[in-house]
Each structure stands twice: as structure tokens, then as C-alpha cells.
Amino acid sequence: MALEHLQQQVKIRISQRTKKKGIKWFCCCGLVYILFMIFPRHVDIVGHYLAIQWNDQSESLILLEKLRKNCPCALCQGESTILTQKKAPSLSYSPQSMELKETRIVGSYGLQCFWADGHQTGIYPFSLLYELGKENS
Numbered sequence: 001m002a003l004e005h006l007q008q009q010v011k012i013r014i015s016q017r018t019k020k021k022g023i024k025w026f027c028c029c030g031l032v033y034i035l036f037m038i039f040p041r042h043v044d045i046v047g048h049y050l051a052i053q054w055n056d057q058s059e060s061l062i063l064l065e066k067l068r069k070n071c072p073c074a075l076c077q078g079e080s081t082i083l084t085q086k087k088a089p090s091l092s093y094s095p096q097s098m099e100l101k102e103t104r105i106v107g108s109y110g111l112q113c114f115w116a117d118g119h120q121t122g123i124y125p126f127s128l129l130y131e132l133g134k135e136n137s
Helices: 002-019 064-069 126-136
Strands: 023-028 031-037 040-046 049-054 059-063 078-080 085-087 100-106 110-115 123-125
Touching (some): 049 126, 110 126, 123 126
Antiparallel strands (some): 040 049
16 A cells, blocks of 8 residues: 555656646556657747647647737746746737747757747747647647
8 A cells, every 4th residue: 555655746747847848658567657858850830830840640729819828928927036927917919919920949948938029038939839739628
């Protein structure tokens, strides 16, 4: 019984640490197997959507308005340090705010979006994009 409880705790801890990084894993016979990290194979702007084909062969179609409103940058989400917490201001969006001009892959972890209103500081982790895409399906 104690071993089963320990295995369950390990599974929970692995889930918490790998979910945001887009790492897929499974547990069998008490061993943890890491499968792969999720990353986009192809990214394209199609009308009012961001289309992504992932390395696991799945596809995501994310509405640009939803993408912009989930921008992870400090300006949009606020920021915290050990001593302070700055809340995000209430943002107002123009039609240009929802127009995506360009995207760039950043390292092996994220996508930078360049919006028509000049906003470009948000780097969207692949795991966030994957989750936003799952919400549409």
C-alpha cells in the first residue's frame, strides 16, 4: 500500500513538472517513461487563425483574438517578484491588436508573435499553444 501511494505521488509530481513544458510521459511497472517534448513542425497564419501542425501529428487552429488575449508577457499578465506583485492593467484592444503579422520560433520552447499594433514581447511556450489549440477541438 505504501509503495502504491509513493508511485501515485511520483506521478503527480511528474505531471506538475512536465505539463507546462509539453513533455509527454507514462508510467508502467513502477518506471517512468518520457516520450517526447511537443513542438511545432509547421506554423502558419490563416485568416483569423494561427494554424499549427505538431510533431505528434496533431493540428491546432487557434483564433487570433484568443491568442492575443492569452499573451504571456509581463505587460499583459502582470509580473511578480519575491517582494512585489504588479497586476496586469486592464487592456483595451484595437482591430490592429488582433492582426498577427509574423511569428518566429524562439529556441526550442516558444513562439514569438508580432502583432500589427506593435506588440511583440510575448513568447508563447509551445505547451500553452498546444493547450489553447486543444480547447478549440
